[in-house]
Amino acid sequence: ETRAYASGGAEPNIGVVKVPDGRLEGLQSLLKPRRLVPAEVKYVDVAISGDRKEGVTGPVRSHLTKTDALIDVARVFRDQAVASLQGVDPWRDIGDVNAELVLSDLAIAERRLERIEESLKGARSPERENLLKEKSFVLRIKSSLENEVAVRDQGLSRDEMRAAESYQFLSNKPMLVVLNIGEEQLPEASSLEEEARKRYPQFNVAAICGKLEMELAQLSDAEAVEFRSAMGVKEGAMERIIRLSYELLGLVSFFSTASGEVRAWTVRRDTPAPRAAGKIHSDMERGFIRAEVISYADLVKCGSMAEAKRRGLLRLEGKNYIVQDGDVITFLFSV
Numbered sequence: 001e002t003r004a005y006a007s008g009g010a011e012p013n014i015g016v017v018k019v020p021d022g023r024l025e026g027l028q029s030l031l032k033p034r035r036l037v038p039a040e041v042k043y044v045d046v047a048i049s050g051d052r053k054e055g056v057t058g059p060v061r062s063h064l065t066k067t068d069a070l071i072d073v074a075r076v077f078r079d080q081a082v083a084s085l086q087g088v089d090p091w092r093d094i095g096d097v098n099a100e101l102v103l104s105d106l107a108i109a110e111r112r113l114e115r116i117e118e119s120l121k122g123a124r125s126p127e128r129e130n131l132l133k134e135k136s137f138v139l140r141i142k143s144s145l146e147n148e149v150a151v152r153d154q155g156l157s158r159d160e161m162r163a164a165e166s167y168q169f170l171s172n173k174p175m176l177v178v179l180n181i182g183e184e185q186l187p188e189a190s191s192l193e194e195e196a197r198k199r200y201p202q203f204n205v206a207a208i209c210g211k212l213e214m215e216l217a218q219l220s221d222a223e224a225v226e227f228r229s230a231m232g233v234k235e236g237a238m239e240r241i242i243r244l245s246y247e248l249l250g251l252v253s254f255f256s257t258a259s260g261e262v263r264a265w266t267v268r269r270d271t272p273a274p275r276a277a278g279k280i281h282s283d284m285e286r287g288f289i290r291a292e293v294i295s296y297a298d299l300v301k302c303g304s305m306a307e308a309k310r311r312g313l314l315r316l317e318g319k320n321y322i323v324q325d326g327d328v329i330t331f332l333f334s335v
Contacts, residue, residue, distance in 0.1 A: 056101060065168045069176065076182070101150065109167070179208070182211070208237040253325060254325070270322055292314055
């Protein structure tokens, strides 16, 4: 659903999308499962006014804290039918949204520091030492936020980034900037993306025409591909945004085969096999024994699982194995 912005904390639009992956069709032709189950991605569309003085608060912040990453959709298209009180200026809007996230996080840091001061009054060692250590950490983050530096851009170490996650800072989340352009601006898409990268080098950027994509969604896949080709658009917006979302979060896909079902799963890059098994079921992680693994490319070359075993390409991997994108895995476990 699309509609004009209305203040008052309207509930977000939520879209759940099956992740397109041609490898699933390849596995279907090779393994003949009864069922294919693609991975899913959920997008939560929340409106931000851009003129708050206290940052993102209330229900809007609550919705955003539950997400893995943020997408800032900035208006570039010109349309008299869609009002814009401040005028169309995507660079101003991107800066305003980033400032709102920083301002919101600054309030979170200040509240946490107040609680730490209260706790210090009656604290004894070693609790006092831990509180003082946390105070120093939060003060450092607060100081950078006061200088309008987002948490993600403060140069925190990996351990510090992990510690910062517990505060649910919005400006700590990775962010993709999407420029929503008009059809007449399609020839300018690349130059607009380049301009955005120069102005905001900390963000990944994509320019799409939302109106065109809405219209193409009403066509068959073949007709949509033909129309995009005529318009000079190489990749559908949905596919592109999903791909960029995966890149932003460092995600990879693996495939499980069990009970006549082939299913795609999504995990972070560098995930060990037991944790990947836990995505399927917690018992599989707890009772992990080993994993039978073959890459999608090797399976396609072999033409069947039996041939893969004959060639020795179906490997047995242990707890230290890091799951790779495109792995086809059967987990062995005991509970």
